[in-house]
Amino acid sequence: MDSALIPKGVKRCPIGQFALFIAVAGAVLLWGVVAMFLCYIKGLNQTNMNNAYGFALWIWADLAVIALGGGAFFTGLLRYIIGKDELKNIINYAVLIGFVCYSSALLILAIDVGQPLRAWFIFWHANVHSMLTEVAFCLTCYFGVLAIEYVPLILENRQIDKVPFFHNLGHNMHGIMAVFAATGAFLSFFHQGSLGGVSGVLFGRPFGYRTGIGIWPWTFFLYTWSAAACGPCFTIFITRITEMATRKKLVKDNVVDLLAKIAGWMLLTYIIAKIIDTWYWAAVTAPAMGFTLMDFYSNNPGSAYGLWILIAEVGICGVLPAIMLVSSGMRRNPGLLFIAVTLAVIGACLNRWVMVLQVQAVPVLSFESWFTYFPSWQEIATTILPVAYGVILIALSYRYLPIFPQEPELNPIEGGK
């Protein structure tokens, strides 16, 4: 029925099977939309946020998807600026994943601001002393860059490409993509960094506070670094899941291997910097403010935060995947590669959780105890909403757009049309 829209030389499942898949993902999406409208109509009392937790599940999800969407800017930088030509075979998918991640982040923020009709205030009446203003500027602009990078993929649809204007437009956009990629890298550096800066400048919260260079705390640089390391891991992770779902090989091993190797070295250098940062904070910064390391990880009844979370983030989901990815033997084993990128992705999410939620769990007054928080179903549903949206957009893009240039070669079809 829709065969005229499917790219040349590839095979797709029957339309009925595809429609059923979209319907299942659509049902989850609908659940999230109901929760979203409840938040819009009734307000933020639908959440379990309170005076202790002004940032909660939504902001964690935002920071996590922004870090994981970093694969788009870093792969674009490697492909268009540094000239790693092999990555042309995965850059389309990195852009699509980045587009999904950033549009999801904006969607969540649109719910979180509480008064979406006044969301434009952050641009018009900008507070230039706020890290979050820089984030809002860069996030919105970078989403524009990702949209510009995604449009040529849409224009490559078999039917759209037949229209000469759209064919020329797509061709021209590809021609100057390096300019957009460079702009994307510039914007990403600042918004990833500023998100890290938010917790790093909290002088009144010694768990998050860090020293740094000038006005930039070390977390500014660590966030950008971790996004450049874990973003490509997420691209590989989603690529492998797509290959499992479609039961096809979509990207050649040498392409994945190159991206995994670069991500591995980025992750290794990041985690060394993170360990040094953590040690300096534990040995110098926090004691100077009257705290010991164990003050943050013990005597916190009702809270799940113990040393385990530090070991999980830095050791199991940091050092371990870094070693696995830089070791060519382990990296070239498909099973171990999948474990390594999964751990790296979990590590980035854990880091954002710690720097957003654990920071707020620690009491700031001597007579207070640790604050606990569990999200409401509305918060959970609206956080799962972007996942369902992402699944649907990826499914539609995979079906109708030539996302994987190596797919026809890797999966020849008899008498392929």
Add this chain to the structure above:
Amino acid sequence: MFPFSFEWIWDMSHMVFHGGLWYALSIMGLGVTYCIIKAAYDTAKGKGGHHEHGHH
């Protein structure tokens, strides 16, 4: 956002923040405008007849 807004001050913070914003918006705007105008020009010249190939 603009120098004519009542809260605008000509200090370093405003110039860096908004300079960065307008720099990025200008590149995106000019880039896309160039692509659209060139595509219209190329189409008028008869380029872009149906020949499918990937750009990657």
